[in-house]
Amino acid sequence: MTAVATSMGLDFGTTNSVVALADGAGGADLLRFKAPAGDSAVFRSALCFWQDDEVKGGLAHEAGPWAIAEFLDFPQGSRFLQSFKSVAANSLFEAANIFEKRLKFEELGQIFLTHLRAHAGAPLRNLPERIVVGRPVRYVGARPDPALARQRYEAMFALLGREVHYVYEPIGAAFSFATRLTKPATLLVADFGGGTSDFSLVRVQAPDATQRCLPLGSAGIGIAGDRFDYRIMDQLVLPMLGKGGSYRSFDKVLDIPDGHFADFGDWSRLALMRNRRKLEELARLHHSAVDQAAIARMIAVVEKELGYPLYEAVGQLKRALSTQDEAEFAFDSPDLSIKAQVTREDFESWIAPDLERMGATVDEALAQAGLRADEVDHVFLTGGSSLIPAVRALFVQRFGESKIDSGEELTSIAHGLALIGGEDHLQAWTADEESAA
Structure with a gap:
């Protein structure tokens, strides 16, 4: 240094x-x-x-x-x-x-x-x-x-x-x-963060140029690693916490609104759920729920700060499926225990709508720069989600394997x-x- x-x-x-x-x-x-x-x-x-x-x-x-x-x-x-x-x-x-x-x-x-x-x-x-x-x-x-x-x-x-x-x-x-x-080249950078995916096209000049990089166009979307995590949560965890269940209201049995589970889609909101107003709301839902045990598990996740270890288990599964065709999701605590075998094909089907929107945003960046895919010389994938095979495939399909670069x-x-x-x-x-x- x-x-x-x-x-x-x-x-x-x-x-x-x-x-x-x-x-x-x-x-x-x-x-x-x-x-x-x-x-x-x-x-x-x-x-x-x-x-x-x-x-x-x-x-x-x-x-x-x-x-x-x-x-x-x-x-x-x-x-x-x-x-x-x-x-x-x-x-x-x-x-x-x-x-x-x-x-x-x-x-x-x-x-x-x-x-x-x-x-x-x-x-x-x-x-x-x-x-x-x-x-x-x-x-x-x-x-x-x-x-x-x-x-x-x-x-x-x-x-x-x-x-x-x-x-x-x-x-x-x-x-x-x-x-x-x-030497000079046209570069697309695809940056996959936790919360957003950003795409920028840049003209890289020769090493001795006064201005080495010239911006050509950018586009971004609020879909990235955190959204992929939520897809796993939605499929493997939330059904055990009451999502898809029902509750009694007077003489009717109604579906539990998905809004009760919205905070599980964003780790920052999940970590803020442990407050009196939210816990009182969940207590009322527990009282009227058909499956009270499921809502009790959701309350335990909030009260006992199980969100962090839950998301760690989700992250481990996601990383494993980047290198394996199948992996186990495993989470165990006194209040909630889940074990499930998940294939990469399963995971890719869960994130398919997100990948489609990412692809449209890449096309938007190309249009803003006034470029066709074949006019791009290099595609640099960066950020943790760039390691997901289905994400990489999105760019291979558009630009060809030979143009894809990654690392760091x-x-x-x-x-x-x-x-x-x-x-x-x-x-x-x-x-x-x-x-x-």
């Missing part, structure tokens, strides 16, 4: 965050953290809170892999939040209820950044003047508000005390990939953002909120 960094790239992701520092000589290094499970460049986008009278305000907290470790040590007395980035553009989200406190998005973000810097140690004690933060082409949600997300980001990153420049995440990945190329799936964006921070004309790369809205 260079002693004096000239710029910093921060990929603040839904699931993982990564930091890179540029050296001013055309190179950039990833910042590594000495995490509980071992040295890593990936810092999980997670927070854990617990009550402690000995700390100011009575609320202690941790972030990243240390938050996960704290939660696993003391799950019943903690509040665990993951993927809180996914509410950045949601106007309905006002604050998270953490014990007796209400924390806004920017307050959660500043707590996260404080811990990230503390665990980074010396490399982030003195920040470089140029800080470049990635943002999605399209934020998560049915009606995302990019201006609100920008406002919340500005408040969050004000903690760093530097001017922050925002660049589309796939453009960062494009800059990183361009370091592999020795979790770190390429931060690396590229740091390189962009060294550009003379940085403003040429910053995301325009009006054009993104």
Whole structure:
């Protein structure tokens, strides 16, 4: 790691965050953290809170892999939040209820950044003047508000005390990939995050060009790894928690509304379900449900914070099916036990509607750039979901196997953002909120 960094790239992701520092000589290094499970460049986008009278305000907290470790040590007395980035553009989200406190998005973000810097140690004690933060082409949600997300980001990153420049995440990945190329080429970057999938077309100039990468067009959609996780939850878990069941209302038997299970589709909302209003609502549903045992299991998932281990089991299955034709989904607790064999074909059928919408968004990016698929020289797949065979097949079908490249799936964006921070004309790369809205 260079002693004096000239710029910093921060990929603040839904699931993982990564930091890179540029050296001013055309190179950039990833910042590594000495995490509980071992040295890593990936810092999980997670927070854990617990009550402690000995700390100011009575609320202690941790972030990243240390938050996960704290939660696993003391799950019943903690509040665990993951993927809180996914509410950045949601106007309905006002604050998270953490014990007796209400924390806004920017307050959660500043707590996260404080811990990230503390665990980074010396490399982030003195920040470089140029800080470049990635943002999605399209934020998560049915009606995302990019201006609100920008406002919340500005408040969050004000903690760093530097001017922050925002660049589309796939453009960062494009800059990183361009370091592999020795001649001009047209590049499509497909960035699959936890909450969004973004696609950008870039013209990469020769290595000695004044401006190495020229943006041609972008498109994004709020479908990515988290949606795939929910498809597994919907098929294997939610039926055991009452979805598809019924309840009694006077002399009628009615279907339980799917709205009761909506929060299971977004980890950040699931982690916020443990509040008095929601638990009272579930208690009423339990009283009238035909299958009261199923609703009791759902209440246990909420009250006992089983969401984290449930999603870990989901993630393990998803990763296994990226390399195997069949795998076991296994979850076991005193309140809920599930075992099921799942084939890759099953999983691909569950996510088929999402893949179709992704494909349409790729076509939208091509149309915006005024390009045909055969005019693209390289396709760079990045992000965890790029490892899913059905996702890769989407691009092989359109562009051909020979054009597909991957690697550094979790770190390429931060690396590229740091390189962009060294550009003379940085403003040429910053995301325009009006054009993104």
